[in-house]
Amino acid sequence: MISTVTLNPSIDYLIEVDQFKVGAVNRTAQEKMFPGGKGINVSIVLKNLGVDNKALGFVAGFTGHEIDRLVEEHGVKSDFIELEEGLSRINVKLxxxxxxxxxxxxxxxxxSHLKALYSQIDTLQSGDILVLAGSIPSTVPSDIYKRIMADFKERDIHVVVDATKDLLMNVLECGPFLIKPNHHELGELFGVTITTQDEVVEYAKKLQEKGARNVLVSMAGDGAVLVSETGEVLKHTGLKGEVKNSVGAGDSMVAGFIAGYIQHGSYEEAFKMGIATGSASAFSYNLATKEEVEALLKCL
Incomplete structure (x- = not known):
């Protein structure tokens, strides 16, 4: 079983306005509403690729009910913990x-809410995959991902972490199966600017020295790099296409990598699937579909 955790999911309300004017009444040209959160994106794309999974996290109020409904509308099973007070957030993108x-x-x-989440995660079995993705709300401990992983040291649970800064660095000693910073985030971890794939490899290996097993680094239009635990260094300069929406592309790469690894047991095939899936989302206004990914795989 694959489970994703989104600690602070949202309703993403996308609004397009022609020539927005501050202080005036503006009319929308187009409106869209999506369930938001990196873990939720991973869940939706995995389901699009035919991989069953479960979305975990916290929801609250009528907005939380809508997040749950929208997630299940995409065919994803959810087991969100409903909070007694407050509202799940709405993120407005203008x-x-x-x-x-x-x-x-x-x-x-x-x-008490965190204990309920720990109880859910504690049911994971050997060979399961857990995805910890995205930023965290200010009301949870800053090392929450590390606390979750601490119980997995003696269990064969593949943990994938897509986070930034200390939230990512804290988990390395727990040996995550996969981490996926982009090249800007990788540079921030070491206080440097990274522009080339060779520089990505250099600093990805430093993260391996700190405990990460596999390091997948996205570089937007410049491709991606994988440094695997088997010593493989895989590079790709990126697929060519019109970028319509970069939101969710990184999450889609994570989902594609997981799907490829499950299907083939090969880091090379997982890397290709990750590239195709991330690109498919970037080249679309929505998250990648299986048909879009299969079309791009033929270009690799």
Missing amino acids: KSDEETEINGNGPAILD
Whole structure:
């Protein structure tokens, strides 16, 4: 079983306005609503690729009910913990001459809620995959991902972490199966600017020295790099296409990698699947579909 954890999911409300004017009444040209959160994106793309999984996390209020409904509308099984107070956040993404985002804070998560999540995760069996993805709300411990992973040291659970800064660095000693920073985030971890694939390899290996097993680094239009636990260094300069929406492309790469690894047991095939899936989402206004991914795989 694959489970994803999104600690602070959202409703992403995408609005397009022609020539937005501050202080005036503006009419929308187009509106869309999506369930938001990196773990949820991974779940949806996995399901699109035919891989069953379960979405975990916290929801609250009427917005939480809508997140749950939207996730299940995509065919993803969910087992969100419903909080007694507060509202799941709404993130507003305004597209006009410039792009503007307004992100909500989300509800307070108490120790009792975290214990309920730990109980869910504790049911994972040997060989299962757990995806910990995205930023965390201010009401949970800053090392929450590390705390979750601490119980897995003696269990054969493949943990995938897609996070940034200390949230990522804290988990390395627990030996995550896969981490996926982009090249900007990788540079931030070491206080450097990374522009080439050779530099990505250099610093990805430093993360392996700290405990990561496999390091997958996305580089937007410049491709991706995988440094695997078997010593393989795989590089790709990226697929060519019109980028329509970069939101969710990194999450889609994670989902594609997992799907490819499950299907083939090969890091090379997982890497290809990750590239194709991330690109398929970037080249579409929605998250990647199986048909889009299969079409791009023929280009690799």
